[in-house]
Each structure stands twice: as C-alpha cells, then as structure tokens.
Amino acid sequence: MRLTRSSVAAIIDHTLLKPEATRADIDILIQEAETLGCGAVCLSPSLLPLSRLTSCRIACVCGFPSGASLPDVKIMEGVHAVSRGAQEIDVVINLANVMEHNYAGVDAELQALRRALPYPTVLKVIIESALLSDDQIVSVCQAAMAAECDFVKTSTGFHPAGGASVHAVELMAHTVDGRLGVKASGGIRDGATAKAMIAAGATRLGLSSSATVLEDFDD
Numbered sequence: 001m002r003l004t005r006s007s008v009a010a011i012i013d014h015t016l017l018k019p020e021a022t023r024a025d026i027d028i029l030i031q032e033a034e035t036l037g038c039g040a041v042c043l044s045p046s047l048l049p050l051s052r053l054t055s056c057r058i059a060c061v062c063g064f065p066s067g068a069s070l071p072d073v074k075i076m077e078g079v080h081a082v083s084r085g086a087q088e089i090d091v092v093i094n095l096a097n098v099m100e101h102n103y104a105g106v107d108a109e110l111q112a113l114r115r116a117l118p119y120p121t122v123l124k125v126i127i128e129s130a131l132l133s134d135d136q137i138v139s140v141c142q143a144a145m146a147a148e149c150d151f152v153k154t155s156t157g158f159h160p161a162g163g164a165s166v167h168a169v170e171l172m173a174h175t176v177d178g179r180l181g182v183k184a185s186g187g188i189r190d191g192a193t194a195k196a197m198i199a200a201g202a203t204r205l206g207l208s209s210s211a212t213v214l215e216d217f218d219d
Contacts, residue, residue: 059122
C-alpha cells in the first residue's frame with residue numbers, strides 16, 4: 001500500500017507530554033494536529049478539559065511515565081480523564097510485575113482498567129518494549145489481548161532503555177495478529193523511521209515531531 005502524507009497523518013497521535021507543558025502549549029499542539037490532519041492529540045491529564053473543541057481524538061496518558069501507581073490510582077486517573085473529555089487512554093503497565101514474571105498481576109490490572117473504561121473508550125497499553133525481553137513482550141501482549149484492550153504501545157519515550165524499535169513492533173504485531181492495534185512511540189523523528197515502523201506492523205504512531213516526519217511523505 002502506498003503511504004501518503006494524509007494516510008500517515010491519520011494514524012498519528014500528535015503528542016506533547018513534557019511536564020512543563022502549559023494549556024497554551026496544548027492549544028498550539030491542537031492547531032498543529034488539525035493543520036497536519038493528525039488523527040489524535042496525546043497529552044497529560046492535568047491539561048484536560050481542553051479550552052476548545054477539536055476534530056482530533058483526545059488521548060490522555062495514565063500512570064505515566066513510570067507505571068508504578070497502584071491500580072486503583074490508575075483507574076481513578078483514567079476515569080477522571082474520560083469525564084474531562086479523553087476518548088483514549090494510554091496506560092503504562094506496572095513494569096515491576098513484568099520483571100518478577102507476575103503476569104497474573106499485569107492481567108488483573110488491565111482487566112480492572114478495561115472494566116472501568118468500557119467501550120467506546122480506547123485503551124492503549126504502554127509496555128516499555130526496549131526494557132523487555134522478547135518473551136516478556138509476548139507475555140504482556142497476551143495479557144493485553146486477554147483483557148480486551150485496543151492497542152499495545154511500545155514506549156513512553158521517557159525510559160532510559162529507549163523507545164520503539166522495528167524488532168519490537170514486528171514481535172508485537174505478530175503476537176496480537178490483528179486482534180489489537182500496535183502503536184509505535186518513542187524516538188520516531190523522521191519519515192524513514194516512520195515508514196519502517198509501519199512496515200513492521202504499526203497501526204498508530206506516537207509523534208512529537210509530526211510535521212518533520214510528514215515532510216518525507218507525498219500527497
């Protein structure tokens with residue numbers, strides 16, 4: 001399939017998650033997203049509700065960036081964000097559970113979030129793939145499928161282990177096998193990298209450099 005500027009823009013979550021971001025910064029983010037034709041904007045929960053209506057979907061992070069919040073806190077944060085206009089929630093898993101091979105804990109947290117955030121809220125699961133082994137990536141993706149989440153997502157972009165990789169996206173896409181979407185996020189700053197992620201199976205891109213990335217695509 002030929003990738004065009006508009007088709008790629010439509011799968012971009014135009015993102016601003018700097019802790020110091022202000023409401024004025026978010027207004028600029030939304031204007032950029034609308035001009036570029038991005039499908040969604042992604043922001044921190046304290047910046048909701050938005051000051052104006054937008055045609056973009058509104059995604060909000062939860063348990064960000066460490067994932068170490070208690071499940072009840074993540075649920076409260078997600079529910080509150082939805083009540084303030086979020087349509088999609090990007091939640092960071094408890095990485096300690098993965099390190100301890102406590103996949104029952106991963107599953108229980110995601111099941112509880114899914115119950116608290118029923119459809120049509122889109123639930124994306126940030127797994128911090130650069131930190132994980134292949135077996136861990138597969139196990140977390142399986143937990144996300146069992147909990148009927150909507151996407152698995154590579155990275156917060158804040159962890160020192162790194163962001164998205166083609167290998168991780170390929171493995172995630174193979175594991176979910178079309179049952180969930182795959183969001184590649186973290187370190188995607190040019191068109192060549194975006195193309196590689198899409199070829200590997202990414203169905204969403206989390207970008208803060210959306211305009212620069214889209215310059216490498218033709219209409």
